[in-house]
Amino acid sequence: MGESPADLVAPRPVLSHEVIHAGKVFDLVGDVVDLGESQVLREYVAHPGAVAVIALDDDDQVLLLSQYRHPVRSVLWEPPAGLRDVPDEELVLAAARELAEEADLVAGAWWRLVDFYTTPGGSDERIRIFLARDLRPVADGDRFTRTDEEAAMVPQWVPLDDAVDAALSGRLHSPTAVTGVLAAAAARARGWSTLEPA
Template identity: 90%
Template sequence: MVADLEAPRPVVSHEVIHAGKIFDLVGDVVDLGDTQVLREYVAHPGAVAVIALDDADRVLLLSQYRHPVRSELWEPPAGLRDVPDEELVVAAARELAEEADLVAGSWWRLVDFFTTPGGSDERIRVFLARDLRPVADADRHTRTDEEAGMVPVWVALDDAVDAALSGRLHSPTAVTGVLAAAAARSRGWSTLEPVTA
């Protein structure tokens, strides 16, 4: 069976090249055995994302401007792991409520991935959320910055898969999450690991 193997190499030195608001640019001198190399990368807190599916197997996607790629991308609700010691599924539930005004009654771990393993240590866990209902009016989050302009749309899962495979979706959380959800559905949801929010 194929599986990635966590296999850290000794770090001879570590330098913060730039300390940023959300993530840092760092440089590590890594001992590979035969040689030592300098590797610069983005040190990132990580993130969570939510594939929210309604009873008709439609997935919620949000349009959000992403400045580094100068594009408005269709993405699932998602956010940084920026609350210390917060469980991942709790972070996902918080993001679903904040970005989509939704609460889910059922949660599963869908997929984990590194966004850019050659240049960042960012890791994202994607959850599947079902049994959706609106948040209470008193619990609605006030969205700011790029989040203020997000437009929600419900897309049939099969149409979202077509959009991912045809190159119309580019967000890694959308592409990975949508394809993972479709793969899980094709296996009767038997591969999913339930979690409690």
């Protein structure tokens, strides 16, 4: 039996790079890439990356938030999450900021849960999901004022096993929710031994 598979960072030479469209949050770019046997044009979304938080309370309930996502014309249940849009901000600090802003929560314990690319054939977006525990509310005077789609978010605490059932039955479609709750359940099944301190 061979070794366990592991992704390998192995960039190919980029012969040219063009910003096709500069957007507010991310850009559409085109690279001419030398694959050795051929040169190909690959267009993709250049994305700043994001973080997400699986917040678990003392009863192993996970916090999910409903949020309208216009590209898919749906209200999705998602964990607190957000863009890496503060220059040089550590990932765990970005996650803590998003947890406070979107869920009015502060966590006393943080671990790296899982990393993934959302759509590696069409975007370079990478998301790190953290597990947060030892939760307490943000003080009333320090709460963030949510706007736009975030203003309508509804929080719901869901038993982790029920969230896993929702992911496996196709009732959840957000990649951070599906990946996060399955990763949390797998980590719990291993006695949390796979977690890395943040």
